Amino acid sequence: MAGLDPQFIWFGIVSGSLIALGALGLTLIFGILDFINIAYGEYMALGAFVAFSLNVEFGLPLFVGAIVGALVVGPVAIALDKAVFQHFRNRSAIVLLVVSIGLSFVLRNVIRIVWGSGSKRFDVPIEEAPTYFGVRILADQVGIVVLSLCVLGGTYLLLRRTDVGIAMRAASDDTDLARLRGIDTERLVLYVWLIGGVIAGTAGVMLGLDAQLRPTMGFTALIPIFAAVILGGIGDPVGAVVGGYAIGILQEASVVVIPSEYKPLIGLILLVVGLLTRPDGLFGEATR
Amino acid sequence: MGYASLVVTVAIIAGIYSLLAIGMNMHWGDTGLLNFAHAAFFAIGAYTSAILTTTGGEGLLASRVVGFEFPVVVGLVGGSVLAALAGVVIAVTSVRLEGDYLAMVTLSSAEMIRLGIKNEAWLTSGAQGIKNIPRPMADAFPLQLGSVTVGYDLFYLGFLLVIVAASYLAFTRLSESPFGRVLHAIREDEDVPRALGKHTDVFKLKSFGLGAGVAGLAGALWAHFFFAINPSMFLPGLTFTIWAAVIIGGAGNYLGAIAGTLFVVLTRQVTRFIPGDIPMSSELPFIRLIVIGIALIAILYYRPAGLLGDEERLVAGQMEAE
Numbered sequence: 001m002a003g004l005d006p007q008f009i010w011f012g013i014v015s016g017s018l019i020a021l022g023a024l025g026l027t028l029i030f031g032i033l034d035f036i037n038i039a040y041g042e043y044m045a046l047g048a049f050v051a052f053s054l055n056v057e058f059g060l061p062l063f064v065g066a067i068v069g070a071l072v073v074g075p076v077a078i079a080l081d082k083a084v085f086q087h088f089r090n091r092s093a094i095v096l097l098v099v100s101i102g103l104s105f106v107l108r109n110v111i112r113i114v115w116g117s118g119s120k121r122f123d124v125p126i127e128e129a130p131t132y133f134g135v136r137i138l139a140d141q142v143g144i145v146v147l148s149l150c151v152l153g154g155t156y157l158l159l160r161r162t163d164v165g166i167a168m169r170a171a172s173d174d175t176d177l178a179r180l181r182g183i184d185t186e187r188l189v190l191y192v193w194l195i196g197g198v199i200a201g202t203a204g205v206m207l208g209l210d211a212q213l214r215p216t217m218g219f220t221a222l223i224p225i226f227a228a229v230i231l232g233g234i235g236d237p238v239g240a241v242v243g244g245y246a247i248g249i250l251q252e253a254s255v256v257v258i259p260s261e262y263k264p265l266i267g268l269i270l271l272v273v274g275l276l277t278r279p280d281g282l283f284g285e286a287t288r
Numbered sequence: 289m290g291y292a293s294l295v296v297t298v299a300i301i302a303g304i305y306s307l308l309a310i311g312m313n314m315h316w317g318d319t320g321l322l323n324f325a326h327a328a329f330f331a332i333g334a335y336t337s338a339i340l341t342t343t344g345g346e347g348l349l350a351s352r353v354v355g356f357e358f359p360v361v362v363g364l365v366g367g368s369v370l371a372a373l374a375g376v377v378i379a380v381t382s383v384r385l386e387g388d389y390l391a392m393v394t395l396s397s398a399e400m401i402r403l404g405i406k407n408e409a410w411l412t413s414g415a416q417g418i419k420n421i422p423r424p425m426a427d428a429f430p431l432q433l434g435s436v437t438v439g440y441d442l443f444y445l446g447f448l449l450v451i452v453a454a455s456y457l458a459f460t461r462l463s464e465s466p467f468g469r470v471l472h473a474i475r476e477d478e479d480v481p482r483a484l485g486k487h488t489d490v491f492k493l494k495s496f497g498l499g500a501g502v503a504g505l506a507g508a509l510w511a512h513f514f515f516a517i518n519p520s521m522f523l524p525g526l527t528f529t530i531w532a533a534v535i536i537g538g539a540g541n542y543l544g545a546i547a548g549t550l551f552v553v554l555t556r557q558v559t560r561f562i563p564g565d566i567p568m569s570s571e572l573p574f575i576r577l578i579v580i581g582i583a584l585i586a587i588l589y590y591r592p593a594g595l596l597g598d599e600e601r602l603v604a605g606q607m608e609a610e
Contacts (some may be wrong), residue, residue, distance in 0.1 A: 105532075
């Protein structure tokens, strides 16, 4: 590809990390609970705003805020499941989707009441990006990529090596079969919300670090994340991550051919083409 | 006097949203299609009508080169037709997808349409929006009828109510016609009408087009009443609000859709009538959205058929995953 600046590849890796991280948490929840959780965007925003409070209002270092912000969302996701989603467990995926829209209304406006509706920034120095090999690379961006890779790797190990992770994969594949083999799927649901919530919180903090914090930040990030989840095959964590990086890199590289305002279009095109040609996802191991 | 004119404005908003809910009910209530692109059809109707009836020109931020200055009625028809076409085009790519996949594709498509409106300033004035959209028959008002003065807003409300009533009658007739029965059959179990030799994809496209068309008409009516439009009026939140209205009112029932709209619009607008000096008044806009969110969840839990939904019919709450 002539004229493809390596700078775009780096931007693509950064936004791919953000999309992959968000998609990982969402696909884990989607795989076990079997519905699209629109409120997931608000889970991400919540993590970011908790980190913001600790970082800016209490003056703590950002990484402390980030860790607490990420960890808070796990228990919150469990509490919301107990309060809301649990009562709809045997309803259809579409009812749960609409319920999650209602929940997202509630959460987004609670965030607006607590933190205000303006846009905010973390307390990080604004500095000129140093150039390595002709590519401008910000420290924040390195942080995003490294932390995302750590979370992705950690989750991979968790899913492969621990009993809970193996049980999660089994239940994601076939819930009834997993239950038949003695896996307590209700307890598993708690783990899924916990892990999915913490990943959502981390993704939210990273999103805030990449740009700004707004109450709608999570929702606006959802579309490429959904595209990555579906492209990867619902419930397939590896697929979601590959899908996330693919969408991120293609989006940034697309500015060579199309006006940059339209780069979100790439996610939609991949989503539609993926759904129509490979409805089971990239690796054909979808749960349905 | 102040309150009276506010009531009329709120009623106009409720009327326009009712048209949106009628379109959504054709998609979800009658056909079981998950359409999350309603805000985009509304936007296409508003922009088409505005472009057809205004003149282009230099702006502060953007210069629009397209503008036709046609009469308002051309705008209303053009807006509806183009929105209907957009509905069919989106549906062609995605109507075979299963429920929640369709939701994702339509939601993304709507955002892309909004992105296009925001960026193609030569056509839409971009983020600056279109202003000075003409009001139909504005010169005739205020009209003196004996001792009573009829203001323009009241006239527009009457005009709108006629359109809402006509749409209501047309769509309920359609829903009870043989065409509507095929849509209901698709909603219950698509294999059955297909086994009877019906081209269900074509029926779904027609349903999508009709519902999108009435949403486009709503958009055009919005633009011609409020003078000015801009891309931030057509966020996905609008789609979700209409969903909440249809579910709360009772999917599958057009009267329910209108009742749900009234509930949602009143909840959102009631704070206009509350004095500004009560505690938490600055948080009220957010609190009323929280109320709508909780109402939506509560209705789905306690009364899945919605306020006026027909228990006999398939309702959102009773459709089990296959």
